[in-house]
Amino acid sequence: MMRPLTPLQKIIAYSALLFVFFWTLFGLFTIWLILTEY
Amino acid sequence: MKLSAEARDILETSMRIHKVDDKQRDEIESVVAAMPDDRVLLYKNVVSNPIGDLPRYSIHIRIQHMLTFVTFLTLAFTGLPIAFFDHFWAAPLNAMIGGVDVSRIIHRTLASVMIFSMLYHMVTITLGPIQQMMQGRFELRRTIIPTFKDIRDFKQDMLYFTGSSDQRPEMDKFMYKQKIHYFAAAFGNLVMIISGSSFLFPEFWATVLPVSMVANFQEMMRLSHPHEALLALLVIAFWHWYNVHLAPGRFPMQWTFLTGKITREHQIEEHFLEYLRNLVELPEERAYLLSQLDARGLDGLDKDEENMPGGSAVEATEGSTP
Numbered sequence: 234m235m236r237p238l239t240p241l242q243k244i245i246a247y248s249a250l251l252f253v254f255f256w257t258l259f260g261l262f263t264i265w266l267i268l269t270e271y
Numbered sequence: 272m273k274l275s276a277e278a279r280d281i282l283e284t285s286m287r288i289h290k291v292d293d294k295q296r297d298e299i300e301s302v303v304a305a306m307p308d309d310r311v312l313l314y315k316n317v318v319s320n321p322i323g324d325l326p327r328y329s330i331h332i333r334i335q336h337m338l339t340f341v342t343f344l345t346l347a348f349t350g351l352p353i354a355f356f357d358h359f360w361a362a363p364l365n366a367m368i369g370g371v372d373v374s375r376i377i378h379r380t381l382a383s384v385m386i387f388s389m390l391y392h393m394v395t396i397t398l399g400p401i402q403q404m405m406q407g408r409f410e411l412r413r414t415i416i417p418t419f420k421d422i423r424d425f426k427q428d429m430l431y432f433t434g435s436s437d438q439r440p441e442m443d444k445f446m447y448k449q450k451i452h453y454f455a456a457a458f459g460n461l462v463m464i465i466s467g468s469s470f471l472f473p474e475f476w477a478t479v480l481p482v483s484m485v486a487n488f489q490e491m492m493r494l495s496h497p498h499e500a501l502l503a504l505l506v507i508a509f510w511h512w513y514n515v516h517l518a519p520g521r522f523p524m525q526w527t528f529l530t531g532k533i534t535r536e537h538q539i540e541e542h543f544l545e546y547l548r549n550l551v552e553l554p555e556e557r558a559y560l561l562s563q564l565d566a567r568g569l570d571g572l573d574k575d576e577e578n579m580p581g582g583s584a585v586e587a588t589e590g591s592t593p
Contacts, residue, residue: 235319235520235536242322246524253512256344260508263347266355267501 272306305570314539323532338388421447466492
């Protein structure tokens with residue numbers, strides 16, 4: 234079992250997750266770009 | 272636990288490499304004997320620090336990952352408005368950076384950093400094994416080089432995921448999935464470097480390639496640069512980030528890229544053979560595991576005695592968590 238994250242660790246981990254989420258949206262945007270190019 | 276022939280071989284090799292004495296050998300054997308056969312029961316009953324317990328990546332690999340991570344994202348961000356410069360949305364993005372000429376400079380500078388990171392990595396993966404060979408502790412199966420075992424592991428893992436097997440395979444330091452990902456990234460890097468350099472130095476490529484190929488080569492590179500970038504974006508966003516952020520046991524983030532350490536739970540679940548080496552190399556891990564098995568009444572547990580799902584033992588011994 235995993236020990237719980239400290240508040241600072243939570244801030245780092247969830248910020249990274251949020252960043253990844255927005256970057257995934259950017260990835261989807263890129264797919265749309267490429268698909269609409271042809 | 273009764274070790275498989277493969278696991279026994281790993282353990283014996285590791286003990287030979289580290290020249291363990293009889294006392295240490297007895298200690299290692301007693302820890303192994305005390306482990307339950309069911310590895311699910313084992314990894315569900317150890318306590319893990321989310322930021323990592325056991326060594327996995329050196330500082331060099333972490334720096335290289337960080338360089339690749341930063342350059343990859345910024346290259347994608349600056350490259351896209353360059354590739355689509357005539358689109359309505361690209362103009363404001365380019366303007367935000369300082370115009371398409373500035374975007375190009377940033378893009379090329381970051382590309383140089385990415386190439387440096389790749390060269391740095393090649394030096395690391397060359398000198399590291401040479402040093403290990405000189406010290407007599409090099410093991411091919413502990414590296415990222417694919418072996419036939421990976422095909423067997425893949426098959427066994429698929430059986431596990433479809434419910435046809437109750438155990439995941441005993442995998443080494445790098446599992447089949449990581450090897451595919453690593454070589455895909457290496458191939459992608461190479462494609463991006465060659466195609467990118469063909470835009471910057473067309474004369475160079477015209478001199479080294481046969482005349483009949485030059486025009487086609489440039490056209491092929493012009494197509495492959497943005498498409499390989501898109502493929503890489505997809506792999507990173509939907510595969511890599513799933514594995515290191517969203518997968519059960521990793522959420523919200525796997526810390527290995529920062530701390531260089533892997534959690535005990537993860538090591539036992541996906542890299543059991545490496546965990547056996549950890550037991551040889553780290554006396555404190557042996558002591559921890561033995562005390563944990565003892566405290567939870569799992570030492571010497573065999574299949575007949577278990578007869579209960581991994582979760583039951585966890586719940587039954589929750590209070591004894593240190």
